[in-house]
Amino acid sequence: MPATHQLSSEFMHDLKNGILSPLLQEVRDDDTLLMGLRGTYITVYYRGGQLLKVTRDSDGYSLTFDSKYDTNSVLDGRLARHGCQDILKRRIRSIDDTAQVVSILSELKRLMDRHPQVKSGLEREFQQVTARINSRSKSSNSSHYFITDIEHKYDDARYDMLGVRWRRNLEHRDRKCLVPVLFEMKYGLDALAGTSGVIGHLKKTLDHLTNAAFLTGLRKNIEAQFSQLSQLDLIKYERGKSTEEFHTVVDHIQIVLVLAEYVPHSEKLMPILDECDKRIAEFNTPGLQVDLRFASASLCGYAMHECTMLTTEQVRLLLDTWKS
Incomplete structure (x- = not known):
């Protein structure tokens, strides 16, 4: 595609x-x-x-x-x-x-x-704030993640946010190592379950990623949007003199869940984590590494860094800490 x-x-x-x-x-x-x-x-x-x-x-x-x-x-x-x-x-x-x-x-x-x-659409408003902080604000120069789109419709899929992991200091000299990232935002406890909840979204996403043509087209869109937003000065990062276009890697992709306003005393997330592990373990597409992460704050804020992108096991430890 x-x-x-x-x-x-x-x-x-x-x-x-x-x-x-x-x-x-x-x-x-x-x-x-x-x-x-x-x-x-x-x-x-x-x-x-x-x-x-x-x-x-x-x-x-x-x-x-x-x-x-x-x-x-x-x-x-x-x-x-x-x-x-x-x-x-x-x-x-x-x-x-x-x-x-x-x-x-x-x-x-x-x-x-x-x-x-x-006034009631806080989930979509938070999407835009997340995109701005990580792509256009003072924080974006130190962020490891950039948002290229919100409400991205592609074929029969829709993603709350689309972007890349491009780590400051480690990768900013290399414009061919951007890792594609598919973001899904859930606002509040009621958004976690059901057909449009975390598991439903993860299942659909993994199904799409088994389609080689779909995955190729998705990467091309991310590359094109990042390159053009950069040309339009709508993405802020350490700019060198290179005019080389940006390219994503072909063997790695991240799925990042952004759970806004999660209530610490809730137990809704624990069984969801177990099911996430099961779905990821069953996914098998040779030559493609798929990482599932949960975004967390660096103390307080929206800027995203790789060390604050938690695995399911790290989320479990965090939930246990909140209970104690």
Whole structure:
């Protein structure tokens, strides 16, 4: 499978130096925004939800803002006060058009801030915070993990976050040793069990990883997204003079579970750990090492380091400590 999420050279040019450059600069400057690369379009996320979808076509770029956020039908009036009531309905063909779009993003944010789905969608909001801290913040220069995408859809799979392990000091001189990482975030105890819980997700992921074509395509997407986000200055790390593109290893992949707001006195995780061990032990794809890890904090925070990525046995020891 090819890299389905790689932007065209024309799209990249328009973001870096052309029509869409004011939007890229806004995403660089605004820590509440995150850009997802989707091949024929980009998604600008805010609080884990889609703030704006920008699609390339033969006549400029079209914009999509989900009308469900405008529950009281006030957006048209607010845009009219900005003098651009039709800005979301017409093609974007110039830098001035994009600058006008940037000027009304605050109105779109305001609607999303008040929508029940966004206010209660803490899991997706935490995804975006995790991506920002590990890819674009001051901490990212010392992080061992970088997030290349959230809400990544590929074939019949969906991953909360996609990224790489690229260890500072050990590997930053080598752009061909990135380990692909598939992240799954679960918020609260209720998200751990059931068909969409930890075991259900792990089973589906391992099934996908037995498909060589799927795995190749997934790696190509991670490589393309990391390289292009780097070119767009949306990933921060120690930058040398090399313009070499990034490549992932072919024999190693990590599955990382991020369990947010887990309650220490709960016993729900123990049987899940046993089942995880069983699933990993049964997985057998020659030439591919699959590591299952549970993300934990370095004291307190979202930055990810290899030493804080716990095995199932280390999680058991931690749970035992909490009980004592």
